[in-house]
Amino acid sequence: MKAKTYLITCVAVAAATVLGILFVPGIAEIFETVLLVFLMTNAR
């Protein structure tokens, strides 16, 4: 992937992530649960 295409892809992925968390019910909870499991597993 060329640099310009890659940057556009990154922006699109970031925008989709933000919009998903803000507007799709359940997405925020899924991210938070995954993060909680990660912290409980690794913060020891």
Place this chain on the structure above:
Amino acid sequence: MKIVKIILQILGILVLIPAVAMATLRFEKSDGDGPSIIFPGGALVSGELHTGPEPDWSFTADVDTIELELDDADTSRLIWIMDAEGRAFIASGYMDNFLGRLWKHWAVDVDAGADLAVVRIGDTRYERRLVRIRKGDILDGVAASLIRKYAGGNVTPQGIAGMRAAIESGSTWIFELAPRS
């Protein structure tokens, strides 16, 4: 060389997604009336402020989590609560490593002196002072409550001793929800 570039690009996106997600979640929760499981919320606004005599905190035996707001930060978080001898305590675990202290930086702030707090339990807010308990027999009761509520419920002398050792070694920090005056 091309395969390395592709791998790096994929890794970049895999790092980007959680980073953006965390930033978004933190922003989304930051001005709410109360926290989520991980991310701090804003100041605790709703709920009646408790006045009158000191409560018997044994009622918190049936409470899973409470909301804690530090006065200095105007942010709030969910936290476990333990009771022993009619007093109430909160815990901060994973405090013996960098990641834990980063995650639970509120406890570091309290230990450094930012000890005035408001807790919300149900629809009632209580103004408290957080006092770190490092030693003492009260820790047996706190450990028993911690095990009973959050660590499987099988309270044994060995379990209490192990939990108390974790507290006294600094791995788990315990704060009493003490009266302000």
